[in-house]
Amino acid sequence: MSFSKMMEFPELNKYRFKGVEIFPVETEDFRELNIYLLDNDLKDIFSLFIQNILEDIAESITEKEAITKTFNVISKWKKLFDKINFNGLSLEYQKGLLGELLFINSLLDAGIESDVILNAWMGPDFDDKDFRFGDIGIEVKLTSSKHPKLKITNEGQLDIQNLNRLFLILYIVEHVQGNGFTLNSLVSQIRIKLSSNFNSLSLFNERLLLLGYLQIDEEYYNTMFRSKEIYTYAVTSEFPRIIKSQLPSGIYDTSYSIEISAVENFKIEQSITNNLINGKSSH
Known part of the structure; x- marks a missing residue:
């Protein structure tokens, strides 16, 4: 997800969870939020997670609104991923x-x-x-x-x-x-x-x-x-x-x-x- 350089993201350490990595990338022109799946066994549930983000930000008018909605969804799904273990x-x-x-x-x-x-x-x-x-x-x-x-x-x-x-x-x-x-x-x-x-x-x-x-x-x-x-x-x-x-x-x-x-x-x-x-x- 690409945003203008002036946009700020929340502290990402609070949003890390099992099987998923979330990190920013900065270029000369924009800031990017990357969400990566690390555990391929979770691909089905990861697809629902990304779909949830896309649905929530679809009608956002401003970048700030889109960022807020994105991290609200991430917080909700963190609860789910954190209760899944490898057993x-x-x-x-x-x-x-x-x-x-x-x-x-x-x-x-x-x-x-x-x-x-x-x-x-x-x-x-x-x-x-x-x-x-x-x-x-x-x-x-x-x-x-x-x-x-x-x-x-x-x-x-x-x-x-x-x-x-x-x-x-x-x-x-x-x-x-x-x-x-x-x-x-x-x-x-x-x-x-x-x-x-x-x-x-x-x-x-x-x-x-x-x-x-x-x-x-x-x-x-x-x-x-x-x-x-x-x-x-x-x-x-x-x-x-x-x-x-x-x-x-x-x-x-x-x-x-x-x-x-x-x-x-x-x-x-x-x-x-x-x-x-x-x-x-x-x-």
Whole structure:
């Protein structure tokens, strides 16, 4: 990307991430921003990354606006690339993806249209909420702990701002040797259900890439689980949580855990989640 000599770039050290190198080149006439792919195994996800930049800067009027948008996209994608390692996604990220896929699978089984589900899937966009169906938000958690708890990773996850309702779904699973599901098998199940709709299948595969699920890493995703319990909670203003408006200035990325016993009164019937997007559920 070429810019005039007078344009300044942010400090590039803050934007370096795995598999990608970003550096400036200066000539007599212009400044150039180079983005290089270093790991060819990431070429599919790198293509989406570059496409995202091009789409965001397409309507920029000034060079400064284009630079700002470019580095906003780079910051977003740095989060993704930084969680990919050479042995696949960490087990923590696998569990996060497993929970989201279990929810998608349940909605498909309930007859919800695939394009509605996939367009509501916010996880790949690094949104605070995993799913948004209009003004209804869904946050999904999965744990295999013998002493389950709700692990909240930032102050935005349980914030109801700009939402009419927010629900939190907790999948409690256990490790098994057989008769269970793996990350790979769940992906395959959903792909089969989407196979008759090319656009939905393509969108699903793209969303998986955005979350760091790469075909080259499939050998690392054969840990088998079995569902034990599924709990659904209505997150209201009384729900025990930490949100941005409660934090002192300068404090962010607040992670914390909530005891299951502390939210017992907010539990609702799991079957209600099948009707969430129709606005039929109630506390």
